[in-house]
Amino acid sequence: MGRFFYNLLTSGIKEKLTPEQLVKIVSLNAMMILGASMMAFFGIRDLIQEHWLVGIVVSTLAAVVYGVFFFIRLTRNIALGGYVITIIAMALFTYLTWSGSNEGSGSLWMNVFPIIAYFLLGQKVGSWFVLGFFLHQMLLFFVPGYGNLVLPLDFKARLIGSFIIISLYSLAFETIRNRAQTEIEKSRQSLEETAIQLEEAKIRTDGILAHVNEGIFLLNEKYEIEPQYSQELEVILGEAPLAGRNFLDVLRGKIPEPAWKASQDYFEMFFGKKPNLTLLAEINPLDPVVIPNPQRPDFPEKHLAFSFTLIRLEKGALRLLGTVRDQTDSIILSQKLKAEEDRSARQMKSLFQIIHVRSDLMGQFLEDAQAEIHEVNRLLKNPPEHGDELLVHLFQAVHAIKGNAVLLGLKSFADRAHGLEEKIQHLRQRPFEWAHLLTVTVDLSVLQSELDDIRGLIQRVAGFNSQMLENQGRDLLLMTMEKTVERLCQDLGRKAVLDIGNFHPEWIPGELRKGLKDILVQLVRNSLVHGLESEADRLQRGKEGPGKVLLSTEVRGSELVVSYQDDGRGLDEAKIRSKAQELGIWKDAWAGDPQKILALIFQPGFSTAEGLDLHGGRGMGMGLIKQRIEKMGGALKIRNQPGKSLTFEFRFPLPTKDSSQK
């Protein structure tokens, strides 16, 4: 039933209407229905009473209004409907006044007009209509002969008075209603905007809380965790969900009892009178705190740091803002660092102690200790029946070693031995288990390896000493050459012998040494890789198996000549020629001139490799060598004896006496 009326009154409009529109259309329709029905009633009554003219007019108008009602249902043109109805009303009321029937009582209807006009057409248009209608009514009232109205003057006066009051009141009412409507619309819009902003802000806040890698939470005055907390809190505390739960309950059992009790007192201080926040930050019992970590057996504990501060919400409500960080990783790292530092410190101490022992005593100690261990190990390899006996022997061995260490002042080592001693004693007091033997043996093996370390260390130090004495008389450049030949032979699997009988490196001026060393090393490499033939080949050619490398120095006049010679296959002039032709730099004029041909190998593109080999990242092409020599103020000459030898002769002007080496 209600639906039918709703449909009737909204002209069947199904779309959502604003309150203003709804009110308008409902009242319009209501007015039309009511108005038309009333007019129909009066019209028919007039017709029955044989007031023909009135009856016909009113009935017709009633029919027209019904018509408009349907028209509006069809066209949905509410505005037009408003005009039509107002005009019809105006016409009707004018007529009723004009006809003067029923003792002029029809004119009473004029008071209804302002209400209709203002409501349907609004303040402005309504005012025009009302004014127009009023003026015309005045004409009907006071122009003699115009219209059939007969009314006493005071009656007319009262009509006019009430009409004016109703008009003003309707105008005022409509204005206020309009204003209120706009206000409502504005607030509605602003509410919508605010809601959207809040929504966006919430999305961002949720985003932050979901991803921040600290636990952030609020505690109310009952220490309950409020629903807005960061995801990480659940991860850190290892529990979910946490909303509404008492924070202290969550912590209980996870943190040590004293810390837990202290936390309770701590929170109370925040909610007390005038909390001193700075002081409170310093006495936080939960910074740091350790809780068990059931999910990771290799990290049995989590190290957490909490911090709290007080915040004030609306209406003076207080909350504790808490943040918590998982510091386990950095704690573990710093623990490891400390352990490493301690270890280094201990090693230094040990070394210090070792150095202070007389070397013969040290040697004796090591021998004795080793003997003890050997002895007990023999027993371990051929054990007697009772495991406990073994523990006794182990104890005795460790005890003996410890004693010697103490005598020599090897405190660190003695302490470790002592530790093992005590361990064995403890184990002996319990019923024998195989695992006891294992743990003692393992610790003994560690002790053994420490002895080995000490021995190794001493040997190296001793080695330095004797080497230093040996080397004092020898020249560094020479030793480098020797070492180079030795190493390259090993790396390349070749055999070569270095002849330095005539090599006086002390004649080489200091500023040339490094450069010369680099070059000579490169030449050795070249010889071993390309120059020297395989042992088999050499023997076939009547050479000795191992290649010969000859280094010599000579003073010729004011020049120092440094020669490098190998007795390998030398340079192949034909190959050089064809390579030069390949590179397009060959000149036929050079054909018979060996020096010109050999000089070609200094050209860029002439690699000393015949094929590709990966040897030596520090490949110095011959060109580079020549450049270096020239930079050093020298000259290079090559003497090539194909199949027999290759000689590089470096010549440098000798400096004046005072700048030469020792």
Added chain:
Amino acid sequence: MDIKYIEPFIHATKHAFSELFSLDAKEKVPYLMKKDDPHNWEISGIIGLAGEARGVVVISFSKALAQDLTASITGKPTLELDEDVVDAVGEIVNIIAGNAKKGLEDFKLMISLPSIVRGPGHTIGWPSASIPIVGIPFETPQGSFNLAVGLENLIQT
């Protein structure tokens, strides 16, 4: 070296033998080993360890026992330490390594895939000259074998 690193291997070994061969492998008195100690074992499985400790676990068998165990697996006897034996020993050591891995998860240790070395008196390359090595002899009704562990802690106490 710590006993906590060794125990998983001991359990894994006993477990493997009882599961695969229904043999009771009994651990005997452990002893100290040195890097280049001579020995008579003919085939060894080597498992590398790295992490907070670094080293090697070596399980060594005599020729006879290796062949017996291979025959148990393949069903046919072998005359010498051929590919079948290598595979079989590899399999056994693999299983031991796999079982031990679980026990070592609590520590920061990683296990490598085992490799097999054979030949009488073969040498094992221990990672460093002074690494502590402990040997644990095992006895089964069908013969004995050796579990050797050489480990040095990287983070020492």
